[in-house]
Amino acid sequence: MPSETIVLLGVNHKKTPLEVREKLALSSGYEEPLAALGAIKGIREYYLLSTCNRVEILVSTDAADVVEKKLAGFLFGDALTPDQYEKHLYCYRDAEAIHHLFMVAASLDSMIVGESQILGQLKEAYRWSSEKKCTGPILNKLLHKSFSVAKRVRSETRIGSSAVSISYAAIELAKKIFGSLEAKRVLLIGAGEMAELAAEHLVGNGAKDVVVANRTLERALDLAKRFNGRAVGLDEMLEQLGQVDIIVSSTGAPGIILHRDDVKPLMRNRRNKPLFFIDIAVPRDLDPALNDLDNVYLYDIDDLNNVVELNKAERDKEAIKASRIVDEEALKFKDWQAGLAITPTLAALREKGNAIARMELERTLPRLEGLSDKERQNVEKMASAIVSKLLHDPMLFLKSESCKDQSERKVDMFRSVFGLEKNSDQ
Numbered sequence: 204m205p206s207e208t209i210v211l212l213g214v215n216h217k218k219t220p221l222e223v224r225e226k227l228a229l230s231s232g233y234e235e236p237l238a239a240l241g242a243i244k245g246i247r248e249y250y251l252l253s254t255c256n257r258v259e260i261l262v263s264t265d266a267a268d269v270v271e272k273k274l275a276g277f278l279f280g281d282a283l284t285p286d287q288y289e290k291h292l293y294c295y296r297d298a299e300a301i302h303h304l305f306m307v308a309a310s311l312d313s314m315i316v317g318e319s320q321i322l323g324q325l326k327e328a329y330r331w332s333s334e335k336k337c338t339g340p341i342l343n344k345l346l347h348k349s350f351s352v353a354k355r356v357r358s359e360t361r362i363g364s365s366a367v368s369i370s371y372a373a374i375e376l377a378k379k380i381f382g383s384l385e386a387k388r389v390l391l392i393g394a395g396e397m398a399e400l401a402a403e404h405l406v407g408n409g410a411k412d413v414v415v416a417n418r419t420l421e422r423a424l425d426l427a428k429r430f431n432g433r434a435v436g437l438d439e440m441l442e443q444l445g446q447v448d449i450i451v452s453s454t455g456a457p458g459i460i461l462h463r464d465d466v467k468p469l470m471r472n473r474r475n476k477p478l479f480f481i482d483i484a485v486p487r488d489l490d491p492a493l494n495d496l497d498n499v500y501l502y503d504i505d506d507l508n509n510v511v512e513l514n515k516a517e518r519d520k521e522a523i524k525a526s527r528i529v530d531e532e533a534l535k536f537k538d539w540q541a542g543l544a545i546t547p548t549l550a551a552l553r554e555k556g557n558a559i560a561r562m563e564l565e566r567t568l569p570r571l572e573g574l575s576d577k578e579r580q581n582v583e584k585m586a587s588a589i590v591s592k593l594l595h596d597p598m599l600f601l602k603s604e605s606c607k608d609q610s611e612r613k614v615d616m617f618r619s620v621f622g623l624e625k626n627s628d629q
Contacts, residue, residue: 207247207341208267209540209560210272210302212292213259216314217585219291226288227258228280233331241337245270248339250346254321254329256314261304263341265294297540301345302533308349309356309525310363315517317362322353341543342391344549345536352532357530362521370400373481374408377449378477378522381502383407388447392416392461394426394439397483401451406430414447416440418454444469444478451481452488463492470496483507546615551623552598556590565574597621 214224229236233251245266252259258278264270271294279288295303306312310321327345332338338346344520357363375383387410391398394417402413411430416439417423423434437454444450444466454460466478480501481614482489495499564586568579601617617623 207265208255209261209263209264209300210267210271210274210292210294210298211259211261211296211303212271212278213252213257213261214278214292215257215312216291217312221285223291224258226282227278228282228436229253229258229278233328234335236521237331237335239280240277241335242380243270243273244292245273248342250329250332250342250489252325254324257307261300261342261345263339277310291460298533301536301540304345304349305352305529305533306526308353309529310353311356311522311525311529316522319357319363321436322350325353326350341540344539348536350531352529355532356525356528360521360524362518362525366462369397369504369507369511370404372454372507372514373401373451373483375510375514376502377481378408380477381448383409384449386411387449388412389432389446390414390415390416390440390450391426392445392450392452393484394419394422394436395453395455398451398453399429401481401483402426402430405451410449412447414443416443436461441465441469445472448477449479449481449538451483453483454488456484456486456488458486459490460488461493463491464494465494466493466499470498481507487574496516526608542602545614548618548623549598549601551618552594552601552621555621555623556594557587560586560590 210352214227216224233253236251236253237249240246240260240262241253243249245264247265248263250261252261260274260278262270262274275285275288275292278292293303303312308322308325310316310318312473313321325346329338333343371608374384377387381387384405389402389405389410389412391413394415408412413427413430414438415423415427415432415434417426417434418437420434420436423436426432427434440461452461470478475498477498477500480489480493480499482501482503485504487503489501489503491501491503493499562585568574568582571582574582597617601614
């Protein structure tokens with residue numbers, strides 16, 4: 204009996220350099236690639252995940268060797284030869300494929316361990332495969348299990364709770380100062396990418412009234428529009444300091460643009476309401492002496508990097524716990540998969556035993572004259588009980604742990620011993 208193999212083949216940011224990933228022969232989106240995958244012979248169920256950092260194909264097949272070569276060709280087309288891409292391609296089967304998928308879902312294989320985006324990407328890819336009827340009972344079960352593994356990792360570990368990017372670290376520190384960022388006002392000094400990202404996270408955490416002060420007003424207007432905010436000139440910066448709570452500075456200025464003596468008089472007018480400065484410019488925009496003022500908190504890029512490094516170490520500890528959960532869940536799924544292989548054999552064995560009992564009853568009962576209905580029922584029950592007791596130990600063996608090792612070979616031998624390959628009517 205040919206058994207189905209789960210195959211996972213792909214490329215990612217860890218094992219495949221960008222110049223190779225750029226040669227992937229996939230059209231954008233999911234519709235066309237899924238249609239092309241469906242035309243490959245030997246695939247029974249299939250799923251495609253495509254993100255900026257990885258492309259992975261997951262299939263169930265009864266011709267794994269042939270299908271693996273076809274999938275590699277599907278990924279690269281004529282852009283690269285097998286010699287050029289094989290060393291960058293990874294391919295896993297069954298237990299290894301299951302384990303890898305769970306690692307991806309739990310964000311343990313991500314560029315930033317613990318990030319939450321990958322789970323949404325997995326679910327979106329599954330939605331496409333499911334709607335196009337590409338997946339079936341095996342991959343549906345496997346992918347749903349990967350989602351629950353990710354959920355379990357999130358609920359039982361703190362892998363996603365610590366900031367591991369500069370902008371997230373800034374938010375974490377702001378929350379420690381203000382408690383909540385709800386309705387806090389933000390001033391961006393400069394309109395660089397890092398400031399934009401920090402503002403995005405601040406607004407996402409409840410901050411409002413974003414003001415952008417920039418040397419180029421046009422750029423300030425563009426960025427302010429993103430956050431439904433206001434744009435001002437850089438010469439209006441001091442005036443805005445009296446009205447905001449959080450300042451993110453990222454100009455390209457060659458030296459300090461805001462000094463301690465500029466801010467000190469403002470604090471009296473603010474009645475010492477806290478001011479939180481995030482200086483992510485190199486060289487620094489803000490005077491380190493700002494930290495000497497009461498209720499003024501200044502963090503520069505080195506401070507934020509220290510937070511990031513501490514949090515990365517914390518995530519590494521949590522990743523060990525998360526990996527144990529993945530190992531455990533992968534073993535459970537492997538047991539379920541092994542159960543699939545023996546289920547048809549168990550059913551065939553029981554059916555053969557019942558068929559033999561029925562045949563012998565049909566031969567014997569007519570010869571036993573004078574039996575009452577109750578006596579006939581008792582004879583039938585006895586025949587059924589004999590079959591059940593005879594099959595009990597063989598069935599236990601088939602379900603046992605000892606049979607899981609080399610299960611395919613043992614199941615084939617089992618079927619031969621009991622003649623289950625034959626259409627027997629003895």
